[in-house]
Amino acid sequence: MLILECPYCGVKADETELHGGGEAHLKRYGPGSSDADFEGYLFHRKNPKGVHFERWRHVNGCGKWFHAARCTATLEVFGTYPAQVTAPPKALINKIKKKRPDWEGWT
Amino acid sequence: MSDVMAPLATVTALPAQGMITIRGNLKDAGFIAAVKSASGLDVPAQRQIVTQKELALAWMSPDELLLLCGYEDAPALTNAMTEAFGDQFAMAVVVSDARAVFDLEGPKVRDVLGKLAPVDMAPGSFGHGEIRRTRLAQVAAAFWLTCDDSARLVCFRSVAQYAEDLLKTSAKPGTEVGYF
Structure with missing residues (x-):
């Protein structure tokens, strides 16, 4: 069972109280962008085995969206942070790098 | 018994x-x-x-x-x-007409809620004065303890019957978990 701490409520919410929103920090390509960029934005997702940044919604709680960093292989949760950012916080990146030295980074 | x-x-x-x-x-x-x-x-x-x-x-x-x-x-x-x-x-x-309210009274009120919601109902982790918005089986709900053996719960009126049946089932005699 995946347990994520909602950064707004501070509750350790289990997976059944949340709703997954897919990969985090996507760059949106809208009107005027190239077909390849638009296709990538719509369809191409990372699906890594290892560190993954995701969007989650505390749907049965405060109803807010937030971000989570976790390992898709071990389900280890590295941390959660609010949704009002376009990149993961520096401290969290450093924490993950320390735990997973061969991690390639989030971009 | x-x-x-x-x-x-x-x-x-x-x-x-x-x-x-x-x-x-x-x-x-x-x-x-x-x-x-x-x-x-x-x-x-x-x-x-x-x-x-x-x-x-x-x-x-x-x-x-x-x-x-x-x-x-x-x-x-x-x-x-x-x-x-x-x-x-x-x-x-x-929004008075949006939600239904239930009163739960009994010494095992923590058991009744603990069986339905993914919440740690242990006295040390869920106490008085705290409200928890969560899931009651399949529907959203929020509850808080009004004293040691009573709680109040709100959920949307459209699922009130479901919530009432659920709570009554969870409170059936002889079904206590005895964990708290």
């Missing part, structure tokens, strides 16, 4: 309860002052609920509060709140 077994808690659907949703910046001094002047209550801290006589003010999310009051008082209280907000980016809306 005795022939007559009491349920873990008695479940009572309460009559219509006045409810007002208040949205705004909970950290803003002007907002806090306006809520205080209209309701007499302080803005609760994260996940807390404060009560005073027949009024209760609950923290719902970082930008939302729920004010519980008498059904008849809701419109007047909302008008007073709206006036107090002035031109602030905040609002109060009467």
